[in-house]
Amino acid sequence: MPSAHPRLPITAFSIANALGSNAADVADALRAGRSGLTPVDPVFGLSFSTYVGAYTGPRVDLDGELARWSTPIARLVAKLVDDLGPAVERARQRWGADRVGVLMGTSTAGATTTELAYKAFIETGRLPFEYDYSRQHTFGAVLHVVSTRAGVSGPAWMVSTACTSSSKPLASAKRLIEAGVIDAAIVGGCDTLCNMTLSGFNCLGALSHERCIPFSANRAGINIGEGGALILVERDADEPLAFLEGVGESSDAYHVSAPHPEGLGAKLAMQRALDEAGCQPQDVHHINAHGTGTKANDVVESKAIVELFGTQVPVISAKGYCGHTLGAAGACEAVFGLLTLQHGFVPPSIGADPLDERVEALVPTERIDGSFRRVLSNSFAFGGNNIAVLLGAP
């Protein structure tokens, strides 16, 4: 049945994470099945070992009016805005600056900067002179940098729903454009590494001390990563790169930090994405799973996928490439999906061999080349928050 909800053209995207500082480098790493995970830097002062997906590429130096907003996350999002290139200027000219929204997601915002400042406060009794809470910690600080750098003045907010944070802005943008509130939006998200996040997942017993190997019988948990991605969506476009076809959101209504054992919420989100796009399960040619590499998540997600899509659609997890970038994961992995559509390959699911025998989904451990018309990307989060994003080729 055709959808009553128009698909949205995607006209530009940018990405930076442990795989590279731009889309071409990230595509090369995915094509080669090359992981960006490395042992965690001692600078984090952890009492345990783990691997991380650290971003070591360039960031933008913020000066002038934005100098006081300069933090690692702000400098990274500024780079991502710049990497969107002339499409932003064109969108601003076409729609008007006040008709272009900035809808982003993060789980950390400026927590990396605040953690260092608070550590200094504990040691010395005072915050560092240069620390500025409202310009360096808050969610609005990142929004200000993106809006200013892009020269847009439409609605701007940060979704913070843990690991679904940067997928949900895609849904928000689709709704706002459909309601006539805006005509275009810069959507995406960004997160940076910090001790608090690494220690937190370690205390939950969810952190792997080795490289993350989702879907493997030997998997031992998550590696945390950092990075970000931005996607420009517009009401219409002459030469779109791809389409945002449907988004499905759901709640588990089950547990604050554990997935529903039958994958009920996950399945609902995927079904709703199909419904919104007017698609059938067989219309989906590749699924980028949430695939954190924890014992519980991968089996439950595989079960939900198989119930809805069967066992013929290739399912991979990107967490073995760049780690779990948390609040940036949804946007980064949506861009991985766009790269699959653009370049015609499904990357291997790194480390999945030997596959957990309870994982019935088709998990390729070798790259699959071909033409892929639709990719579904899943993100699931604390609080039982689920989203599935369906992307289509032009």
Added chain:
Amino acid sequence: MNQQPYETAVTGVGVWLVGVPDAAAWASGVVDDAVIKPVGNGLDKRNRRRASQHARALSDVYAEALAQAGADAETVATVFGSSLGEAGTMIKLLDQIHREKASPSPMAFAMSVHNAASGLVSIGGGNRGFTTSIAADYDTPAMAIAEAVGVTHRFRTPVVVACSDEAAPPDLVPEVERFDAVAAALVIEPADTQNKVLARLRGPLFVEPTIGGAEASPEVSLNPQMGLLDLVDAIQRGKRGMLRLDRGRGRGWCVAVSDG
């Protein structure tokens, strides 16, 4: 944003502040000194114990607004807004890690996410539908309404917009910027709802405000969520016109308030 702003109807409101347990108490202006901590009315018993004061305040105003609107906890959509979120829980974690040199508490870490209240309320209501949690500093109330406009338009369903910030953490926030806790909520529905309408909204918009905010202490007025309390106050007192939702500290978003 100013082109043909989409109209919505408000069918329920909720308020919580220290000394003010609900919207009726706010309207009456009577302060109850026994009201010190929020209860967590929208939460189940187990999660109520786990929830922070901030999450309980959000669930209290959510539950009050929901009840007035007569909406269904199992299906209603929810938009939670907060500038700082679980800042108190974050500081507890940082103290555990850096002051006590200990491992952080697993429960505190799980509850440190900005969407803790969103998750807890969905569990409490058995709701498998839409929920989100957003932040935009002093523009949070306006942007939460904008998100709700999109959800209302798309799903033709009631949406609870609940915004809260707990008192500013004194170790991180400069003295001149500190504020007391505020939580407020609205239920927003499609304009053609058959339910009793308290007021109608258009926006958010960038326009000149024509009505002022509520009377409140400076400590309360500085809270980033004060704009939503101003809107609840305007609805309760029959103030109609363009209301600024950021107390002059954000980008200037307003909402048009008209009769129900």
